[in-house]
Amino acid sequence: MRLQLGYVPLTDAAVLVAAVERGFTAEEGLEVDLVAEPSWATLRDRLALGLLDGAHILAPLALACHLGLSGPQARLIAPAALARDGNAVTLSLPLWRALDAASDAVPDVARALARVAEARAGEGRPLTLATVHPFSSHTYQWRRLLALGGSSLSAVRLVVVPPPRTVEALERGLIDGFCVGAPWSSVAVEAGVGRIAALGVAIAPGCPEKVLALPAEMEDRAAPLLRAVRRAARWCGEPGNREALAALLGHPRHLGLDPALILRGLSGSLRLAPGGPVVAVGNYIALGEAELIPDPAALGWLFAEMAAAGQVEAGHVEAGAGPDAAGLYRADLLAAA
Structure with a gap:
């Protein structure tokens, strides 16, 4: 099966990039083209219009697209979370x-x-x-x-x-x-x-950040990709693999940056000011197998933030977190895979 998967060049695309570059998708019989998109709006539209088979996407944007609040409405499923914070x-x-x-x-x-x-x-x-x-x-x-x-x-x-x-x-x-x-x-x-x-x-500690979003019609064909993603997440979560992961992400076909800069975020060692000291930041970004399971409770948090930002009416928060929204997060597919 050949898939086109979109992402925006960021450290938290790591699991998707590693799934392909480390050969986990190939071992599942998948041919995957990673497509670096210039913006979230472009990625959203290409995913909604069927030009992508899946994507690394902002959790709030996946929800908004699923419910027709942003761009073309598209029935999506998010069977895996890719990162928190960062x-x-x-x-x-x-x-x-x-x-x-x-x-x-x-x-x-x-x-x-x-x-x-x-x-x-x-x-x-x-x-x-x-x-x-x-x-x-x-x-x-x-x-x-x-x-x-x-x-x-x-x-x-x-x-x-x-x-x-x-x-x-x-x-x-x-x-x-x-x-x-x-x-x-x-x-x-x-x-x-x-x-x-x-x-x-x-x-906002523990903030839901990126998810793997797929068109709903991919539900019955998602298992090989989800197995590859789980293996990649396990690899990304190993501290001993951080330098190799930073090198993967820093390659010109992905972020095109000095791996040392990427490694700072992965290791939680940041320079806050030009020429300043490097400081240790606990839990700066969370990647790994433990982060994969999409948490339905995050939907309530996302709706509350949308309401506070004036993107949905406050009275719609409870209704919005109902069956339509709940159908987005599909941890059952990850478990079954």
């Missing part, structure tokens, strides 16, 4: 200096960011902050960070920038900051154009 809020160096936060602790950073955001909004020149898609944990983490400081998304200009373009946009002054998955914050720090201000794992 995001970071990175600010331009001028904005970081303007914060003059009392400390690097998230509450202090949040208060300082909210103060600057409100001041800039009052002057008619709001901060321009980037998320990777409206239906993303990144949008919800921006909302949470600003709310923690006493402000809201209404005080800033929130724009969408695809993950691989965030560092360039920051360097060109098109945005004042971004929330993005690994390794792009480390790339910004290494390039000397950004400062990591807050980690996603500190804003």
Whole structure:
């Protein structure tokens, strides 16, 4: 069986990349073409229109697409989760200096960011902050960070920038900051154009991040792919394989980056500021076999965040987490495979 699987170049595409590059899919009799997509919107549309047989996709976006809230509606199944956490809020160096936060602790950073955001909004020149898609944990983490400081998304200009373009946009002054998955914050720090201000794992610990989404009609044919994905997840979860995994991801046909930068996120050893020390970050990104089982409880969390961000009416949260949404997460298929 030949499959085309889409992904956006990020560290948390690791399980899908390893499944193919380490030969696990071939051993299951699958011929798989990995397709690097330029943005989440492009990936969403290609998946919904049947141009992809599956994809590494934002968990909120998979849900929104499944329910017809974003792009063409498509009946999807998500039989496996690919990652939790792994995001970071990175600010331009001028904005970081303007914060003059009392400390690097998230509450202090949040208060300082909210103060600057409100001041800039009052002057008619709001901060321009980037998320990777409206239906993303990144949008919800921006909302949470600003709310923690006493402000809201209404005080800033929130724009969408695809993950691989965030560092360039920051360097060109098109945005004042971004929330993005690994390794792009480390790339910004290494390039000397950004400062990591807050980690996603500190804003919303255990945040559901990416899932493997397939068209619903793949249900009866998904077992070989799921077996390969389970083996790949087990391999990715072994600390001794991190350097090899970073090299796989860093290859020009995938992220095209220095593996050492990717390894920082995989090992939880991050440089927060250009030229600064490397600090240990516990649970920065969660990859591995233990993360594979999609948790139905995450659907309730996602709907609550969508409602808080004004993407669905609050009264629809309970109804939205009903049978239609519940049909998205199919842990039974993973177990059966």
